[in-house]
Amino acid sequence: MDKLKILVIEDDSLAREVMANNLAGQAVDFATDKAAAERKLKAGHYDICFIDLLLGENDDYSGLKLIPLAVSKGIYSVVMSSCDTEETIGRAYALGCKEFYVKGNEEANVSAIIARYLQGDGGKKAQAVFSGGFITNDPATRALVTEALKYAATNLPLLILGPSGTGKTTLAELLHEHSGRDGNFVAMNCSAYTEDLLESELFGYKRGAFTGAHENRRGKLAQADKGTLFLDEIGAMSQNMQVKLLKAIEEKSFYPLGADKPEYSDFRVISATLEDVQKLLAENRLRFDFFQRVHGMTITLKPLAQRKCDIFPLMQAFTKGTKRLAFELEAKDYVLAHSWPGNTRELKRFVGLVAAGTQGAVTLETVRKHITPAATPPAAAPEGVTQAYYEYALKHGLAAAVDRFTAGIINHNLSENRGKKAAALAQLKISKRLLYATLAKARTPEGE
Amino acid sequence: MADTEKIYHTIKSKAVNLKAAAEQLPKYPPERRDKMIALMREAAQDIIRLLGELEATPKP
Numbered sequence: 466m467d468k469l470k471i472l473v474i475e476d477d478s479l480a481r482e483v484m485a486n487n488l489a490g491q492a493v494d495f496a497t498d499k500a501a502a503e504r505k506l507k508a509g510h511y512d513i514c515f516i517d518l519l520l521g522e523n524d525d526y527s528g529l530k531l532i533p534l535a536v537s538k539g540i541y542s543v544v545m546s547s548c549d550t551e552e553t554i555g556r557a558y559a560l561g562c563k564e565f566y567v568k569g570n571e572e573a574n575v576s577a578i579i580a581r582y583l584q585g586d587g588g589k590k591a592q593a594v595f596s597g598g599f600i601t602n603d604p605a606t607r608a609l610v611t612e613a614l615k616y617a618a619t620n621l622p623l624l625i626l627g628p629s630g631t632g633k634t635t636l637a638e639l640l641h642e643h644s645g646r647d648g649n650f651v652a653m654n655c656s657a658y659t660e661d662l663l664e665s666e667l668f669g670y671k672r673g674a675f676t677g678a679h680e681n682r683r684g685k686l687a688q689a690d691k692g693t694l695f696l697d698e699i700g701a702m703s704q705n706m707q708v709k710l711l712k713a714i715e716e717k718s719f720y721p722l723g724a725d726k727p728e729y730s731d732f733r734v735i736s737a738t739l740e741d742v743q744k745l746l747a748e749n750r751l752r753f754d755f756f757q758r759v760h761g762m763t764i765t766l767k768p769l770a771q772r773k774c775d776i777f778p779l780m781q782a783f784t785k786g787t788k789r790l791a792f793e794l795e796a797k798d799y800v801l802a803h804s805w806p807g808n809t810r811e812l813k814r815f816v817g818l819v820a821a822g823t824q825g826a827v828t829l830e831t832v833r834k835h836i837t838p839a840a841t842p843p844a845a846a847p848e849g850v851t852q853a854y855y856e857y858a859l860k861h862g863l864a865a866a867v868d869r870f871t872a873g874i875i876n877h878n879l880s881e882n883r884g885k886k887a888a889a890l891a892q893l894k895i896s897k898r899l900l901y902a903t904l905a906k907a908r909t910p911e912g913e
Numbered sequence: 914m915a916d917t918e919k920i921y922h923t924i925k926s927k928a929v930n931l932k933a934a935a936e937q938l939p940k941y942p943p944e945r946r947d948k949m950i951a952l953m954r955e956a957a958q959d960i961i962r963l964l965g966e967l968e969a970t971p972k973p
Contacts, residue, residue, distance in 0.1 A: 479930045479952040486937050519922065547926040568929040572936070717940070731940060 468492040469645075470513045472540070474502040474522045474531060477550055484515065487575040489691070490645035499527040502535060511540050513582055515575075516562070518546040520555065529556060536561035541582050542831065545571075552865050566857075575617040579645065583614065598639040599632060600782050603772035606694065607812070610636065613764050617643035622759045623715075627766030630808030631739040636766065640735060641693040648692025656701035663706055665722055668713070675725025677794040686719055689732035696736040699759065700745045707755040714758055734759055747832065769805040771811065776800060779809060783816045790820060795829040804838050872903050917970055924963050927956045 466872060469491045473484045476497050494509065496502035498520050506514070514535045518528035528544065535542040542562040546553065549567045557565050566574045595601055599610050616623060617640045625633045634652055641650040645699045658666055665674075669684030685694060696702075702710070709789070714734055736759045738745070745751035747791040769776065777797075783846035784790055792800065805811050819827055833856065858866035875889060882888035891898060934953050941949055 477926065477930055477956075479927070479934055479956045481935060482949060482952055483930060483933045486941075519919075519926070523919070547929055569932065571933050608920060907966050 469495070469582070470510060472496060472502070472505055472509065472511045472514045474515065474520065474528065474747070475517045476524075477544075478515070480517070480604070483571055484575070487571050488645070490647045491579075491620050498523075499531065502531050506531065506534050506538060507538070511535075511538070513543060513658075514540045514545050515545055518544060518548055518557075526553070529553075529560060532557060532560040532562050543578055545574075565906040566899055568681075573619070576645075577615075579618045580615045583643065594639065596778075599635055600775065601772065602774045602777050602778055603767070606767060606772055609764055609766070610639070612639060613762065614642075614643055616762050618645050620733050620762035620779065622733070623735045623761045624760040625735065625766065626740075626763060627739065627741065628768050629806060630810035630812075631741050631766040631768055631810060633739075634695065635764060636692070636764065637735045639697040641695075644693060644733065645732060646692050648690050649688055650695065651732075652695040653685050655696040656698035660703045660706060663702065664709070667710065667730075668721050670722035671724050672720075678723065681721075684719075684721060686713055686730045686732060687721075687728055690730040692732060694732045694734050698738055698740075699736045699748050699755075700738045700740045700742075702802050704749070704752055707752045711752070711758055712744065732859065732900065736760075769808045770851075772862065773801055776805070778813055780816050788820050790816070790823070790827055792832070793826045793829060797826050797834040799829055799832045799836070802859065824897075828857050867908065868903075870907065871899070875900060875903050881888045917967070920963050920967055920970075924960055927960050927963075931956050931960075962972075 471488055471491050471493045473481060473488070473493060474496045475484060476480050481495050481497075486494075494505060494511070496505050502516075502520075505511075514531075516528045516531055516535065518526050528546070532542055534546070543564045543566070544557045544562045545566055545568055547568045549565075564578055566578070587666055589864075594610065594614070595607055598754055601607055601610065612859050613623065613636065623637075623640060624815050625636055627633055637652070637805050645822050653666065655663060665682070665684065669682050669687055670678050672678055672680050696710075697910070699707075709719075713730075717731055718729045728880060742751065742756070742760075748751060769779075777800075780790060807814070815835050819831060822835075823831055854866055854870060857869060861869075874893065875895070878889045878893055879886070882892075885899060889895070890897060931953055934949060934956075938946065938949060938953075
């Protein structure tokens, strides 16, 4: 995300320092008096302007006079003041300011203001998010991501739930991009490490800490300083490791392996798991205190099967800048009928295969070749319907599939009864007409 | 705004800034900590000066 351009009009040097800290990660400019503010407002292009009302000890609300200029430049104007009389607030709003807040809770106020600005930016930024950062046309998922973005600029921990491949890491990255934090996005899959390895990866180590530690190594916590630490599969972490990490999260300090002094890191935690959190807690695989510390706001992402409107937009995104795909109608239907148990990961693999092996429009045959029945979970097909029958129905139509099913049952029964038609009529409770019609069809070669 | 009101307002503003700075200070990187403390000291001195001015104003 591009940095927001913010002008802070504030005469007090301590207040400017506090604001600089609260707006870390954005492009911040300061004006200390009315004249400088006017110059900067006229010359610059700012997204947001924070205006202190009194600029100097003997000032007479010169901040108020700056509001119309800022508004005329299309800047989202926010008044911050310790003077919160109804009259002043009313005048500020009448002059066009968008928000008025009383000084004293800057950290929370500033984050909330930026989040509101991003949300209300004519929908442009939201549109950019859903067509780039997190591709989705599903209204429920859009609402969920929009809600999560409100918390992006805070330091609150976030927990993302959802099956594998639903976009947990993508969402975590998006939240980091909107957090205004200067540091890196550092992702780590806890299930990919043994306990010892996880500890050294997270906390880092000093030279000589253990056999093979030939040099100092910074851990993920240090790498995420002023940034975001994304912990995927937190349920795979041992209880012991959860205790250590909980301490590091709360104190923002930790001891690398072999170190005798703590190191400090200002990281924000976003965690994720595909498992049932309540089950993890009930089975004591997730410590309650650790869970309390990391779960802040919880976001549950839906599998692709529940947001099929995203399948083709995602395919477009996966082929952006490369070969674009066009699907024949039958192929499209087949793609939409598939349950995509591997979610976006499976879809990405499929797109790669199809793009590499297709000339012209994508046919049903190509699609069927790359969506293997093995990738379809048994639960996807209703009881009694095999994948083979399902695919036959897709290819030849439901009526043909029913005929084929009927013929199969009748032939099986005749075979069991050594060709006795009377037995078939009685056992299958069918009419003579159906029996003979089916047998006649079976004798007619397909295609005639 | 009357002079006394302005003094009250400025004291309030500076006290609020001090509070915000004090809350941020523990998380401050060491290299910026001294600068922040110096600014906080200035704000505290301003508050003391303003309180002196208040004392000097006629009592209502």
